[in-house]
Amino acid sequence: MTDTSPAEQGSYAPESQSAGAAAGWRELFSRRYAAPASILAGGVALYAMNLYFTAALMPSIVADIGGERYYAWVATGFLMAAVIASMLVSRLLERLGAARAYVLGFLVFGAGAVVNALSPSMAALILGRVVQGLGGGLVAGLGYAVIRSALPERLWTRAAGLVSAMWGVGTLVGPSLGGLFAQLGAWRGAYVLLLAAALVLAVLARQVLPGRSGTGRGGGPVPLPSLLLLTLAAAVFSVSSTVPSGWPTALCLLAGLALLVGFTAVERRSAATVLPRQTYRPGNPLKWLYLTVAVLCAGVVTENFIPLFGQQLGGLGPLVAGFLGAATSAGWTAAQLFSVGIESVRGRALAIRVAPLVLVGGLLVYGLSQTGHASGLRVLLWAVALFAAGTGIGLAFPHLSVAAMRSSSDPAEGGKAAAAINTTQLIAFSVTSALAGTLVNLGGDSPVDSARYMTFGIAAITVLGVVTAARTARSLGR
8 A cells, every 4th residue: 555645745644724623621531532541641651650660669679689789770671671562562553453452561561560569589570670661661652653543633632742741740650659668668569559550451441442443464574673773772872871981881872873873774774664664755754753752852861860969969858859850741741731732733833843942941051050059049940940841842742743643644654653752752761861871970979060961961962853843843834
């Protein structure tokens, strides 16, 4: 079948003039659509919360079962597995349909939670986290890919906003809930709670989501060369933040970049690809859309280090510092509630253009205001700057997700394009986290220098979004 959608000529299929007018949050949460919307959002929330949930539990886990030297691999194993699973979303969706694909994802996630809850050693815990990552990467990717088949087009923007807002909710809820279980000395019970949530969502998904609508052939062969190169790149970038500073770090970063270049070269020539094939066609705007998503997600990585700097430079307690770290996600979530109401094509294009500028501005204010022994007023300035940075992400994200869905008139290709949003997010998180760790290490024994290196380095990456967002926004109006 030949796809003759407008996306191949370098633009996205426009929404009908009146389609967005009647859409609203009330309809999305009506009896007809509340259940599927809750599953899409719940899967992403479960994944996002789990990223931060385990981090809060780790001190208690290490105290109980040991294995401190493998501390970093608990997060690395989860992320690597999630990246791999996210690349298979469209194929599983084509073969199984939305309901069965979601059930599979939730059950695999739940199986990982069982292994974690019963873990007698760190090796078993890492295994459980890998299994959880496979299920989590699948349900997170499905959250974007299934919007098109589960909901009418007039609700796509609000549904995309709801789904992507769950990343912010996960950042807020994960650390506090994990900290509560750690405080109670019940870290194993925390994974029992995750198992229960996964089972409830699996039952609900089986009942309300659509079945298989494609050929059932699995969407073609698995792109093994691309998967291998991308997995190796993510692994090398992850290792770069753990090796000694200097030439070992530089060598890891160069090797990671070389693997990413190799991934792109293989994707361009292969029949089976991770990203939609139209991404690599001359003049197609999807490449700019995915680059914009990656750049915006790079800004979120600062949250991994802000609680540390809040304690070192602002004298904050762990709980307050944790909430400071969530300021970016809070801004992301709040901005999306506003941005999903933008109905005009011009307004959506403007939101995408402005987004990276707001993100860069917030990061620069935060970086420039770093100082030791910060006053309460300065800490408040940090919070405002980080919240503003998050609003830049939230302004654009729902419209980028919907633009990916509309990139093809073929439902299978549109679903694959939407699922690739999640793959791009995970790759961006993995790569930028490693780079951020390297930048922090450049500060040596000075927390102020570490904070500035990290913040300005991330800001330099997000500046690239000004160009990619402009190219993406230009295509919306064609």
